[in-house]
Amino acid sequence: MNDATLPRAVPAHVPICQFPESAGELVVGGTPLSRLAARVGHTPFYAYDRGLLAQRVEELRATLPQAIKLHYAMKANPMPALVGCMVALVDGIDVASAGELKVALDAGADPLEISFAGPGKRPSELRQAVAAGVLVNVESFREVQLLGGIAAELGLPARVAVRVNPDFELKGSGMKMGGGAKQFGVDVEQVPALLAAIVEAGLGFEGFHLFAGSQNLRAEAICEAQSKSYELALRLAAGAPAPVRFLNLGGGFGIPYFPGEQPLDVAPIGEHLGALVERAGRELPEASLVVELGRYLVGEAGIYVTRIVDRKVSRGQVFLVTDGGLNHHLSASGNFGQVIRKNYPVTIGNRCGPGPREVASVVGPLCTPLDLLADRMELPVAEVGDLVVVFQSGAYGASASPQAFLGHPPCTEVLV
């Protein structure tokens, strides 16, 4: 490789070390990539490494206080086998639709430890939630009224927590989901009236849910949001009809996707939560503190694998054309909430060793310039038949992509 001829890219991606390499190939779940591709039978596919899922939860538990309940927000990755794996690792599952609720229940999650959030819950979904006995994070006055009727009709208690739209946001988050005017939860100013409506409707109040934002890499910002969430819940608890049993402080733990980003340091969050747990022991003695995480638990354990079907040079620029792209992995193409498109970490999974490198773009098979998996990245020199790997792909991948767009085959997901 002649370093001098390569354009010196802007800041680099954080090194991806979670997948070992052997004989020039990436190893996933103990299997070299080309053998795994043969086992799957076709490309493209997603592969999730169950050993890495377990390792992530184990490391996090070692850092967070024991009393913290760790929930998995399954919208990050709802693959049933993976959810089954997560059910065995975490303390509860957060679902956001009746479809996700079914997957969580099928996977063996304890209904007492499932919570159901999301704006626009349909009456049929609320009915399913009450019948299942899960905790509903109510997000409107309408939901409270509907739940009152459903509980009476079914002769079952309706367990509810109030999802609060706080008067602050998680600073520096990829996606803000609280603060200001939002479709999520009920504005903190309206919570006293909502609590009164909950009593009126005869629902079983169990706590509060606050979720200030997502994809944050700054421990300090997360700690600040957790403190503010705790203070707010404590204030609201004074007017609650029953003791707080669940206080869901949200999540927002991010993973590094783009050049220049550094992994989140969870140690200060663990220390900070330790102090909150101690306070809660005095101030909210019946409450479990919950942290709900999606991508932090599963994102780094997954890769997307797509095969090169063509190699072209256009006016001096190399294009590696693959058999999958935006249709399976919208977020890596830069079209899932990113303001400025940046590259995910990408490599050629069967050419890991030393060898010639070049600057190339990886594009999918769709007839749109949006179908771009890597824009002018330095990669091992690759040929038709090689396997492109997109790292950090365990969350918001297959289920968050428009698989029908352009009529290519859907991708497979495997847990290895």
Ligand SMILES: *Cc1c(COP(=O)(O)O)cnc(C)c1O
């Ligand atoms: C999306 C979502 C999550 C998970 O977000 P991640 O960024 O994947 O951790 C957690 N809680 C709620 C309420 C959500 O909507």
